[in-house]
Amino acid sequence: MDRSPLLVDLALQGGGSHGAFTWGVLDRLLEESWLQIDGISGTSAGAMNAAVLADGYAAGGSEGARAALDRYWRAVADAARFSPFQRGPLDRMMGRWTLDNSPLFVGMDLMSRLFSPYDLNPGNINPLKKILDENIDFERLKGSPIRLFITATNVRTGRGRVFRNAEISADVLLASACLPTMFQAIEIDGEAYWDGGYSGNPTMTPLVRELSSDDTILIPINPVERPGTPRSAAEIMNRLNEVSFNSVLLKELRMIALLRKVADPGNSEGAEWAKMRIHMVPNRLMANLGYSSKLNAEWDFLSMLKAEGRKAGDEFLERFGDRLGIESTVDLDVLLEGV
Numbered sequence: 001m002d003r004s005p006l007l008v009d010l011a012l013q014g015g016g017s018h019g020a021f022t023w024g025v026l027d028r029l030l031e032e033s034w035l036q037i038d039g040i041s042g043t044s045a046g047a048m049n050a051a052v053l054a055d056g057y058a059a060g061g062s063e064g065a066r067a068a069l070d071r072y073w074r075a076v077a078d079a080a081r082f083s084p085f086q087r088g089p090l091d092r093m094m095g096r097w098t099l100d101n102s103p104l105f106v107g108m109d110l111m112s113r114l115f116s117p118y119d120l121n122p123g124n125i126n127p128l129k130k131i132l133d134e135n136i137d138f139e140r141l142k143g144s145p146i147r148l149f150i151t152a153t154n155v156r157t158g159r160g161r162v163f164r165n166a167e168i169s170a171d172v173l174l175a176s177a178c179l180p181t182m183f184q185a186i187e188i189d190g191e192a193y194w195d196g197g198y199s200g201n202p203t204m205t206p207l208v209r210e211l212s213s214d215d216t217i218l219i220p221i222n223p224v225e226r227p228g229t230p231r232s233a234a235e236i237m238n239r240l241n242e243v244s245f246n247s248v249l250l251k252e253l254r255m256i257a258l259l260r261k262v263a264d265p266g267n268s269e270g271a272e273w274a275k276m277r278i279h280m281v282p283n284r285l286m287a288n289l290g291y292s293s294k295l296n297a298e299w300d301f302l303s304m305l306k307a308e309g310r311k312a313g314d315e316f317l318e319r320f321g322d323r324l325g326i327e328s329t330v331d332l333d334v335l336l337e338g339v
Helices: 016-029 045-080 089-094 103-114 128-135 138-142 170-176 205-210 233-261 269-274 291-295 299-323 332-336
Strands: 006-012 035-042 147-154 160-164 186-188 191-194 215-219 277-280
Touching: 006 016, 006 045, 016 045, 016 215, 016 291, 016 299, 035 045, 035 205, 045 128, 045 138, 045 147, 045 170, 045 299, 103 291, 128 170, 147 170, 147 205, 160 205, 170 186, 170 191, 205 269, 233 269, 233 291, 233 332
Parallel strands: 006 035, 006 215, 035 147, 215 277
Antiparallel strands: 147 160, 147 191, 186 191
16 A cells, blocks of 8 residues: 555554464554554563564664564574473364363363462463564663553552553563462562453553553454353353453544543543544454464464454455545444443
């Protein structure tokens, strides 16, 4: 697509290895030189993608960002070869990506309901820390032209904290992805933090308050809607997490919709929220993937997710590319139904 440069910002959701879908979308968007990224808000896997992209961009522009993302996800897959969480032979034969039939995954899931990570992982070992340290230059990240907003949840207050470029470290990224049933809370500046998804997945506020761009491209991972009623314990817990992780984001989007209905939203922060144009990359894949596949980091799975992400990025650009910079392509008014 050939058009005048447009300043945009990105909002990246978290979701474990499902973040490889976001990798694919980003890989496709970075091919468009007219899209100039002002900043990125990311949580959990979205935080990892955001930091890797911004660091790679600082080193070598769009192509540097694409190469950095490729290296990062390959490192994740390489580390997963030694993971105890592997698909069973039948699931491999049937082409299913779930870990629901993996004895070790089932055992871990049961144990996590009885014991905390302080019992099961007293050394707080997380192989992702080494991957982050090896794939991100945090000093270079401080000066990246792409501004970052990484959310983690303060355990004591229950409120989200947004970390910016100069504050971001491997521990900050791990805090943003710290599921409390799997990992010990990450301590930063004397405070303990859990996954940012509980307080913002991702947080939209700094994109409105601190950036010049008026177009936000949201790349969703957690389905807002899922057909049917969950009945198994795993399905219920998965849906509960999805609803919880989407709730703050939906409230922020609802605020934008409400401000647009106001005849005069004012000329300060209300006006900034009201003029935001929101766009969403289509993602129909995640409704067909269960919770356990978020821990599946096989290269074949990640490659499939990346390919689907690139397809979704293509569809987004074909359907909505000419409307970016002009109007929102998400109908936010549906969020006001029943209010």
